[in-house]
Amino acid sequence: MNKGGLVVLAGCLILGFQNCSQSNLSASELPSPSSHVVTPALGADAESSAITSVEVPVPQGILSIDSKTGRIQVIDSSQSVIEESCLQPADLAELQSYLKAGSICGKPVPEEDVMCAQSYSAGYVSLILNDQKMNLGESYDSCGRGYKDICDEQVAQSFRGLVAYIQKNFHGMLCE
Numbered sequence: 001m002n003k004g005g006l007v008v009l010a011g012c013l014i015l016g017f018q019n020c021s022q023s024n025l026s027a028s029e030l031p032s033p034s035s036h037v038v039t040p041a042l043g044a045d046a047e048s049s050a051i052t053s054v055e056v057p058v059p060q061g062i063l064s065i066d067s068k069t070g071r072i073q074v075i076d077s078s079q080s081v082i083e084e085s086c087l088q089p090a091d092l093a094e095l096q097s098y099l100k101a102g103s104i105c106g107k108p109v110p111e112e113d114v115m116c117a118q119s120y121s122a123g124y125v126s127l128i129l130n131d132q133k134m135n136l137g138e139s140y141d142s143c144g145r146g147y148k149d150i151c152d153e154q155v156a157q158s159f160r161g162l163v164a165y166i167q168k169n170f171h172g173m174l175c176e
Contacts, residue, residue, distance in 0.1 A: 086175035116143035
């Protein structure tokens with residue numbers, strides 16, 4: 001490789017690693033996930049803030065689960081419904097209990113002088129509140145910025161277990 005190629009390569013590396021450095025935003029300008037706690041509810045009295053559906057990623061696309069009826073639609077990348085199934089009444093009741101009881105919390109934002117690596121972790125489920133989407137388990141960097149999940153870790157683990165069960169078994173969940 002010639003000297004010009006090495007200079008270009010070194011320049012690209014330097015510019016590339018600048019994106020990993022600390023941003024010019026101060027911690028006070030970043031949204032604090034811990035300052036925003038949402039308590040999802042599924043009742044007639046909280047209809048305007050109710051979770052309307054839950055979306056779970058699967059290899060075929062997205063499982064969209066209606067939080068009131070338990071109807072599951074598998075939606076592919078072209079937004080077409082490719083399969084339908086239904087949660088059984090016991091599974092629907094369990095899903096609704098998590099959505100009623102759990103408050104959603106985030107991790108505290110790290111100090112300003114903390115360096116965080118650029119790494120994205122996808123969420124394990126999305127809650128749809130009217131026209132807004134909240135991804136649980138998602139984070140934007142190695143410090144956990146943007147991370148939200150059910151506040152109680154034991155309840156969060158149990159909810160993740162239900163989500164994994166639905167991901168694995170939705171094909172056999174027939175509608176009555």
